[in-house]
Amino acid sequence: MVPLKRRKVSWTGGASTSDSRDDASKFPQVVLFLLERKMGTSRRIFLTELGRKKGFRVDEVFTENVTHVISEKNSGDEVRGWLSSQGHGSTPAHLVDISWLTESLSAGCPAHILQRHRLTERQTSSRDEAAAFSMPVYACQRRTTLDHRNAVFTEALSLLAENAELSEDGGRAVAFRRAAATLKAFPEQVTDARQLRGCPCLGRHSLGVIQDILENGTSREVEATRRSERFQALKLLTGIFGVGTKTAAQWFREGIRNLPQLLQSGCALNGAQRAGVAHYDDLTQDVTKAEADVVGRIVEEAVGAELPGARVVLVGGFRRGKPSGHDVDFLITHPQEGREEGLIPKVVARLEARDFLLYHKSSRNSYAEANVAPARPARPARPASSMDHFERCLSIWKVPTPEPHSHRDDAAPRRGECRRWRAARVDLVVCPFSQFAFALLGWTGSKLFERELRRWAAHRKDMSLSSHALYDNKQREFLPAATEEEIFAHLALEYVPPSERNA
Known part of the structure; x- marks a missing residue:
């Protein structure tokens, strides 16, 4: 309670000096009174003003018209005790916690009073509050x-x-x-x-x-x-295929805020960026699971023709159950180690012959060159970082669509012409069979889940985890795994299925 000399209104009842009247309220049947006890003066004033802005009637003093008494960190006994001390021994008003008010303000109307909103009969002391919620750190x-x-x-x-x-x-x-x-x-x-x-x-x-x-x-x-100009501009510019944060920041400093300004600026764009600008409208639209499945059938056909017996798995957010995503990722392997080497150029040539590729850039497996040579040649090198070095192809596809697709990109003979395909990002990644479980885990995500796995491995188990291998730093040896479940077991973690890795 604040000293009397600071008060502007009476708190013992009587006529309200509130400037909130029935005709100024959206909800005249609801009259709120905020109990200052434990809430504090400044917070009560702030919530009072906010409530009125949202259309609620909030009275400065308690009267028989009040329908809801709102308090913070008080029990029902404490609120009734205060009311009794002010000459209001009993009241039909609802005694509710501050959470009811915040939910009402968020909804823009009085929330339904649930049991969790009602004040308990006993209020524990600040030293004896309810036990903190228990949640694992990682x-x-x-x-x-x-x-x-x-x-x-x-x-x-x-x-x-x-x-x-x-x-x-x-x-x-x-x-x-x-x-x-x-x-x-x-x-x-x-x-x-x-x-x-x-x-x-x-x-x-x-x-x-x-x-x-x-x-x-x-x-x-x-x-x-x-709403900031910088965020909107950088979000747009980094949405261009082939443009990272450094390049976008440099363009922003040069006064570029959108695609027309970029094209008029005379900036030299590389092949990926030119393709990204040309197909910007399509590439900034999410790819659906149905479209991913169409691509998957084409990839499986091309891979199967070049390497019979190869396995193709849709990974990324789609493997975690997402209905759409910004790109489509496939992991490819073969049960016979080494048969997968050099597969990407053959698959790309087959896809180009069928006119599926609008842009592509391929790279070979560079894992051995990027790491310390292993003690035994049959084993992969020790993971040096979270980045992988698999053979891959990053590409923009013409994804067939069942219905004519309107577009505005530069791939059309005439602007606005309809065609039965849309541009979409597709990544093809090829890994050796001995590393498949680690690659499958790494490429499934989510990004934060994978980061936390590596952090757990390093800080709790003294191990190094990447999409290539798991290395025990204490035993100075690699831990083999044929499945994701085995990797979790090595890390002494309960197995988490892909659908529950959406951190």
Whole structure:
């Protein structure tokens, strides 16, 4: 309670001095009263003003007209005790927690009162609060499905992570990604930041964003970032196939903000970038699972014709169950070690002959050159980094579509002409059979799940994990694995299926 000399209104009842009247409220049947006890004056004033902006009637003093008494960190006994001390021994008003108000403000209308909103009869002391929620620290220890209950928070944190990546602030980007991953795995809808006590990877900055959304329905920082000219320009420019953050940042410093300005600038573009600009509209649209399956059948036919018995697996987000993605990735191997070498040029030639490729760039397997030579030639070299060195082809395809597809890219004889294909990114990766389990794990993702696996391996098990191998630094030996399950077992982790790796 604040000193009387600072008060502008009476708190003991009587006529309200509130400037919120029935005719100024969207919901005249709902009258709110915010209890200052434990909430504090400044927070109460802020929430009062915010409630009125959202169309709620918020009275400064308690009267018989009040329908909802809102408090923070109080029990039902404590609120009734306060009301009794002010001469209001009993009231039909609902006694609800602050979480009801934040949900109502977010929804823009009075929320339905659930049991979790009602005040408990006993309020534990601050030293004896409910036990903190227990969640494993590493994302690779958790099961994260595509569906979760906290999209409003994860989307906000992911946007801040993306902005940090565009600013080449890797540390901050990873921090936001880990915070978002924690919320994706959280089993309940977050309506109060106190629910997150004990959850890992939620720093002060991330918690501030969450609290802002809980109180205001949105984060001012996130919205300012979303609207900023720099974020919009860099997001557009890095959306061009073949353009990274450094190149986009340089173009931004030169005053380039969009594709017309880029084309008028006279900047020299490499082959990948020219293809990216030409097919920008198509490449910035997600590829559907149905389209990925069409590509898969074509790839399997081409690979099978060149290397009978080869195995082709759709990886990436599609293997995790996503209905769409920004590209399509295939992992190719053969049970007979060595038969897969030099496969990419043959497959590419076959695809070119069928006019499927709009652009492609191939590279051979460079793993041996990139690492220390192994003690035994039959084993792969020790992983030097998270980057892999498989034989691959990065390409832009003409993906057949069942219906005529309108487009605006430079591949058409006439602008606006319809054709029965769309441009899409497709990556073909070839790996030796002995490394297939590691490649399958690495190329399935998600990116953060894989990062956390490597971090777990290094910090908890003193091992080095990559998409090529798992090396035990203590025993100074490679640990073979024929399946993903065996890799998890080597790492002393419970196996997590692909559909639950969406961290």
